[in-house]
Amino acid sequence: xxxxxxxxxxxxxxxxxxxxxxxxxxxxxxxxxxxxxxxxxxxxxxxxxxxxxxxxxxxxxxxxxxxxxxxxxxxxxxxxxxxxxxxxxxxxxxxxxxxxxxxxxxxxxxxxxxxxxxxxxxxxxxxxxxxxxxxxxxxxxxxxxxxxxxxxxxxxxxxxxxxxxxxxxxxxxxxxxxxxxxxxxxxxxxxxxxxxxxxxxxxxxxxxx
Numbered sequence: 001x002x003x004x005x006x007x008x009x010x011x012x013x014x015x016x017x018x019x020x021x022x023x024x025x026x027x028x029x030x031x032x033x034x035x036x037x038x039x040x041x042x043x044x045x046x047x048x049x050x051x052x053x054x055x056x057x058x059x060x061x062x063x064x065x066x067x068x069x070x071x072x073x074x075x076x077x078x079x080x081x082x083x084x085x086x087x088x089x090x091x092x093x094x095x096x097x098x099x100x101x102x103x104x105x106x107x108x109x110x111x112x113x114x115x116x117x118x119x120x121x122x123x124x125x126x127x128x129x130x131x132x133x134x135x136x137x138x139x140x141x142x143x144x145x146x147x148x149x150x151x152x153x154x155x156x157x158x159x160x161x162x163x164x165x166x167x168x169x170x171x172x173x174x175x176x177x178x179x180x181x182x183x184x185x186x187x188x189x190x191x192x193x194x195x196x197x198x199x200x201x202x203x204x205x206x207x208x209x
Contacts, residue, residue, distance in 0.1 A: 013151040047131065070091075
């Protein structure tokens with residue numbers, strides 16, 4: 001049985017031990033990919049999410065997600081699904097449709113700003129379901145290469161030179177990697193860090209407007 005991760009295939013890694021089982025190979029691939037996601041704060045594939053939020057009483061609600069929103073399929077308010085006639089979304093938020101047309105009183109109130117916003121204030125009263133991350137065809141070549149190199153480095157720790165001093169060790173499951181307080185170092189391997197650094201999410205978590 002072939003072993004696939006989200007970013008790489010077992011054939012991308014050329015130094016698995018000859019006696020490595022499929023499960024062992026998959027564990028190595030998963031650790032590498034999870035580390036990339038931890039460090040970049042992103043998913044380089046389409047990943048489902050369900051996000052519970054506090055309503056803010058306004059017409060826009062930021063979801064507080066680092067990966068870009070690719071799709072919002074459902075918005076629920078107090079357990080009731082909100083019609084898609086009312087809302088749309090961008091890569092950071094869901095919001096009242098700017099061109100909302102309605103002849104009923106509620107629609108008029110929304111347009112005039114005479115009622116509370118689309119997302120009434122509450123605690124955990126809004127649930128948004130959708131997809132975030134990257135479209136599969138857009139996955140950067142550098143991410144695939146970094147995942148491959150991380151697997152190779154786990155199979156053979158002497159393969160890639162690490163930085164000098166100033167590092168501290170951390171673990172992600174069974175996988176050990178290194179960090180520095182200055183955040184100059186990511187994995188401890190300079191060549192891999194250079195691949196990952198441009199893809200680290202630094203998205204500002206905007207407030208409601």
